[in-house]
Amino acid sequence: MGTYKIAVLPGDGIGPEVTTQALRVLERVGARFGHTFQTTQALVGAAAIEAEGDAISDATMALCQESDAILFGAVGGVSRYEGPNSKVQPERALFRLRKELELFANLRPVRPFKALLNASTLKPSILEGTDLLVVRELTGGIYFGKPSEIRQAPHGLEAIDTLLYSEGEIERIVRTAFELARGRSKKKVTSVDKANVLSSSRLWRRVAERVAADYPDVAFEHLLVDACAMHLIRRPASFDVIVTENMFGDILTDEASMLAGSMGMLPSASLGTRRTAHGTFGLYEPIHGSAPDIAGQQKANPIASILSLAMLLRHSLGLEAEAQAVERAVERVIDAGYRTEDLQEEGKTIVGTEEMGSLIAEAVTATFS
Numbered sequence: 001m002g003t004y005k006i007a008v009l010p011g012d013g014i015g016p017e018v019t020t021q022a023l024r025v026l027e028r029v030g031a032r033f034g035h036t037f038q039t040t041q042a043l044v045g046a047a048a049i050e051a052e053g054d055a056i057s058d059a060t061m062a063l064c065q066e067s068d069a070i071l072f073g074a075v076g077g078v079s080r081y082e083g084p085n086s087k088v089q090p091e092r093a094l095f096r097l098r099k100e101l102e103l104f105a106n107l108r109p110v111r112p113f114k115a116l117l118n119a120s121t122l123k124p125s126i127l128e129g130t131d132l133l134v135v136r137e138l139t140g141g142i143y144f145g146k147p148s149e150i151r152q153a154p155h156g157l158e159a160i161d162t163l164l165y166s167e168g169e170i171e172r173i174v175r176t177a178f179e180l181a182r183g184r185s186k187k188k189v190t191s192v193d194k195a196n197v198l199s200s201s202r203l204w205r206r207v208a209e210r211v212a213a214d215y216p217d218v219a220f221e222h223l224l225v226d227a228c229a230m231h232l233i234r235r236p237a238s239f240d241v242i243v244t245e246n247m248f249g250d251i252l253t254d255e256a257s258m259l260a261g262s263m264g265m266l267p268s269a270s271l272g273t274r275r276t277a278h279g280t281f282g283l284y285e286p287i288h289g290s291a292p293d294i295a296g297q298q299k300a301n302p303i304a305s306i307l308s309l310a311m312l313l314r315h316s317l318g319l320e321a322e323a324q325a326v327e328r329a330v331e332r333v334i335d336a337g338y339r340t341e342d343l344q345e346e347g348k349t350i351v352g353t354e355e356m357g358s359l360i361a362e363a364v365t366a367t368f369s
Helices: 015-033 046-052 058-066 092-100 114-119 167-182 199-212 225-234 246-260 303-315 320-335 353-367
Strands: 003-011 036-041 069-074 103-110 132-137 149-153 156-160 188-193 219-224 241-244 267-275 280-286
Touching: 003 015, 003 058, 015 036, 015 069, 015 303, 015 320, 015 353, 058 092, 069 303, 092 103, 103 167, 103 246, 103 303, 114 320, 132 167, 132 246, 167 188, 167 199, 167 241, 188 199, 188 225, 188 246, 199 219, 219 225, 225 241, 225 246, 241 246, 267 303, 280 303, 303 320, 303 353, 320 353
Parallel strands: 003 036, 003 069, 069 280, 132 241, 188 219, 188 241
Antiparallel strands: 103 132, 103 267, 149 156, 267 280
């Protein structure tokens, strides 16, 4: 039994809806295992801009610093704050959190549930045995490089973005991938780059090879990003741990979400350099974004948020049995034939956001009864 402090940032669009269901599951975990989870909610994204004047306030940043972990919903999707002319964009909240809290390693597991193999657009025979983890570098690369601007040139407007990586940034994320691979059954790392074109990728490859030498028990390969995109669809079960830079990881993980049938199924963890009394400090969020077109309609799939909670329990709080209880609860509900709208299948029972969250919360207790 323990006491844990969690900062809860529901955000925009469907963020509050799915986060509410994750908190419902967390309450059941606390009751079953005797833990006390002290959750403190704060504004982030467009909601914070409207109430506090910025995408995330200094007070909210301080709350996050004082917590053991962050449960995050989603930001963005509010048209008046989108576009290059907006003074403050909701996404600034995520960039600030990642940078100031040194959340450099984004983990996105992809393991399709057997009962959902038909939900993907790929043949079940292709998906069988898929269990991969994408480790994405989160604080460097083209998203943070300077200069990044649109400027006037003699013959019209031109744009520039800078892709910058240091040796230390590359080594840190690649080593994280190898350490994670050591704890998995396949023990294999695929480093993804564009070394045939980009100088940053050539440095990435050089550093990756040096780090790989420290892990002789882990299989290692290089793969160009375009080839990786193809093989994720052609032979996803051949991958174990994929490690790559910021933008490549952003694109590849959205592609990989289709292996699980829907973006509403995939959780993520963004881990940092700080250790808590229980584990590694991190931010946990579903990968699906704010989806404003379905907000408030009970159409959002809360499973990605609930599975993100399971990752929070595992990585930041050191509660492995509790994490497995949540994951088994999700699987039990799916196996029982319940689906949200994004996973419609003939003969299955379609439920809304709240009902899916309630079913999974009940299954947490039922799993151990």
